[in-house]
Amino acid sequence: MSRKIIVFDTTLRDGEQVPGAKLNLHQKIEIAQQLKRLHVDIIEAGFPASSLGDFQAVQEIARTVGDSVSITALARAVKNDIDAVYESIKLAQNPLIHIVLGTSNIHVEKKFNRSKEAVLQMGVDAVKYAKTLLPQVQYSTEDASRSDFEYLWSTIEAVVKAGATMINVPDTVGYAVPEEFGELIRKINDRMKNLNDKVILSVHCHNDLGLATANTLQAIKNGAEKVECTINGLGERAGNASLEEVVMGIKVRENYFNCHTEVNTSELLRTSRLVSHLTGLDVQVNKAITGENAFAHSSGIHQDGLLKDKRVYEIMSPEEVGVDSMELILTARSGRHAFKNAVEKMGFDTTDAADFEQLFEKFLTLADAKKEVYDHDVFYLVTSHRNLDASDKHLYELDSFQVVTNDLYPTATVKLVKGTESFKGSAVGDGPIDALYSVIKSLIGLDVQLKDYKINSLSRGKEAVGRVNIRIEYQGKTYSGRAMDTDIIKASGNAFLNGINAALLDAAQE
Ligand SMILES: CC(=O)SCCNC(=O)CCNC(=O)[C@H](O)C(C)(C)COP(=O)(O)OP(=O)(O)OC[C@H]1O[C@@H](n2cnc3c(N)ncnc32)[C@H](O)[C@@H]1OP(=O)(O)O
Numbered sequence: 001m002s003r004k005i006i007v008f009d010t011t012l013r014d015g016e017q018v019p020g021a022k023l024n025l026h027q028k029i030e031i032a033q034q035l036k037r038l039h040v041d042i043i044e045a046g047f048p049a050s051s052l053g054d055f056q057a058v059q060e061i062a063r064t065v066g067d068s069v070s071i072t073a074l075a076r077a078v079k080n081d082i083d084a085v086y087e088s089i090k091l092a093q094n095p096l097i098h099i100v101l102g103t104s105n106i107h108v109e110k111k112f113n114r115s116k117e118a119v120l121q122m123g124v125d126a127v128k129y130a131k132t133l134l135p136q137v138q139y140s141t142e143d144a145s146r147s148d149f150e151y152l153w154s155t156i157e158a159v160v161k162a163g164a165t166m167i168n169v170p171d172t173v174g175y176a177v178p179e180e181f182g183e184l185i186r187k188i189n190d191r192m193k194n195l196n197d198k199v200i201l202s203v204h205c206h207n208d209l210g211l212a213t214a215n216t217l218q219a220i221k222n223g224a225e226k227v228e229c230t231i232n233g234l235g236e237r238a239g240n241a242s243l244e245e246v247v248m249g250i251k252v253r254e255n256y257f258n259c260h261t262e263v264n265t266s267e268l269l270r271t272s273r274l275v276s277h278l279t280g281l282d283v284q285v286n287k288a289i290t291g292e293n294a295f296a297h298s299s300g301i302h303q304d305g306l307l308k309d310k311r312v313y314e315i316m317s318p319e320e321v322g323v324d325s326m327e328l329i330l331t332a333r334s335g336r337h338a339f340k341n342a343v344e345k346m347g348f349d350t351t352d353a354a355d356f357e358q359l360f361e362k363f364l365t366l367a368d369a370k371k372e373v374y375d376h377d378v379f380y381l382v383t384s385h386r387n388l389d390a391s392d393k394h395l396y397e398l399d400s401f402q403v404v405t406n407d408l409y410p411t412a413t414v415k416l417v418k419g420t421e422s423f424k425g426s427a428v429g430d431g432p433i434d435a436l437y438s439v440i441k442s443l444i445g446l447d448v449q450l451k452d453y454k455i456n457s458l459s460r461g462k463e464a465v466g467r468v469n470i471r472i473e474y475q476g477k478t479y480s481g482r483a484m485d486t487d488i489i490k491a492s493g494n495a496f497l498n499g500i501n502a503a504l505l506d507a508a509q510e
């Protein structure tokens with residue numbers, strides 16, 4: 001009988017720590033609903049002590065999707081953080097408090113400037129306090145792979161005795177290599193079995209050396225029972241172990257690992273696409289499992305082999321991860337079934353019948369205007385209908401604009417509105433976008449620096465949707481903005497305003 005590996009998804013916590021990946025409440029709920037359809041075991045929904053917005057998002061996820069999937073959120077070994085986690089997840093059926101505290105010398109000496117004994121005691125106290133609130137508590141020994149083994153073990157032993165029900169061993173800075181990390185997990189597993197064989201051993205690997213998936217799989221081979229991953233490998237710096245790679249590694253090589261997960265792998269591709277669209281972070285074309293080329297065969301010898309037998313060059317079938325070989329072209333003559341299939345293929349929820357009817361009406365209007373409606377048009381329809389593509393609150397909005405460009409004086413004229421106020425002006429710039437951004441900056445009177453501007457075409461044809469991603473710097477902090485429109489100048493203006501609105505809201509909260 002193969003061992004079940006528990007899959008813990010931290011896209012909404014570690015994944016969301018990526019600069020530019022900030023998600024609003026609606027986007028987080030949409031992703032959590034898809035993670036539930038993917039059938040992960042545990043969703044880490046955020047870091048509720050970090051802001052009111054994150055607290056509310058975790059609370060809403062616990063309320064809306066926490067009926068069948070376990071919900072957790074992260075806390076430092078600090079009473080207030082633990083309280084915030086408890087208050088935000090308590091409505092879930094199976095809530096879990098996650099506490100993190102460093103065990104490496106560098107964390108103990110430089111980050112905390114305390115003795116090892118004092119830091120260990122902080123961890124024990126935190127677990128004891130969390131246990132007064134909930135029965136399930138996970139303890140993460142941050143930077144475990146760079147820790148002195150005997151101190152790491154004495155921490156694990158003490159927090160297990162204090163009541164921790166899961167021990168998570170992170171390779172926080174992606175320093176470990178597979179053989180060494182496997183050996184670390186084997187040693188901990190051997191000792192833990194003697195201490196308390198009900199406690200679950202987990203791993204959380206980062207990808208700084210491109211080894212996160214390899215280290216995670218090696219840990220499984222050496223006794224880990226639970227893996228922490230993110231969709232598309234998102235996460236701090238170079239990211240985390242990618243869920244799709246770890247899950248398919250276990251599935252395709254079940255003969256080697258003798259393990260399985262309960263993930264519904266046919267939902268992998270749509271989950272990856274949803275996360276990519278909502279975070280604005282593209283998946284590289286050659287990414288394992290979910291990249292655009294993951295199942296594309298281009299050379300003659302490969303094509304010949306495939307035509308003879310797919311298994312010559314395919315170790316898994318595209319359908320197993322949700323690649324849909326049947327493409328239905330949507331037009332104004334398409335019905336509700338085909339449209340619903342397209343919306344669900346993008347990873348969106350369609351269970352609210354009234355909401356779906358409104359979407360369908362909007363689809364017909366778009367399909368009348370455009371001959372053919374592609375996936376990205378459907379994505380654009382849903383995100384604008386559900387307010388998923390903007391920041392939670394609008395301060396400034398683009399009311400109207402005109403941009404005239406030539407090689408002498410590219411000029412932009414803009415009208416902005418903020419509640420009942422309106423602001424009008426013009427500016428000349430080095431190019432049309434520079435002119436547009438200059439006038440917006442002068443109307444709002446904010447000294448922001450544009451750090452990055454990217455534009456992608458998201459669909460095909462004359463009416464293709466353009467997506468603009470920007471990053472701005474304001475008072476030493478970085479903010480991102482995104483917008484989509486068939487008019488790329490309008491998308492550029494709205495992306496810039498979304499970034500500015502985020503900066504203003506943040507400044508107002510400080
Ligand atoms: C490995 C990981 O990914 S851990 C998760 C990382 N994620 C995040 O940090 C995102 C959310 N973080 C935040 O919103 C903020 O950093 C907060 C709310 C947690 C804290 O904000 P602030 O109070 O302003 O503190 P700041 O972030 O500047 O510094 C961290 C403080 O927490 C302490 N700290 C760090 N880790 C821990 C821990 N695991 N347990 C207890 N204290 C800790 C630091 O020593 C420092 O304390 P000090 O002020 O006494 O030096």
Ligand SMILES: CC(C)C(=O)C(=O)O
Pocket residue numbers: 014074100140141142143168170171172173204206
């Ligand atoms: C919170 C812990 C698990 C973490 O993110 C890390 O150590 O990288």
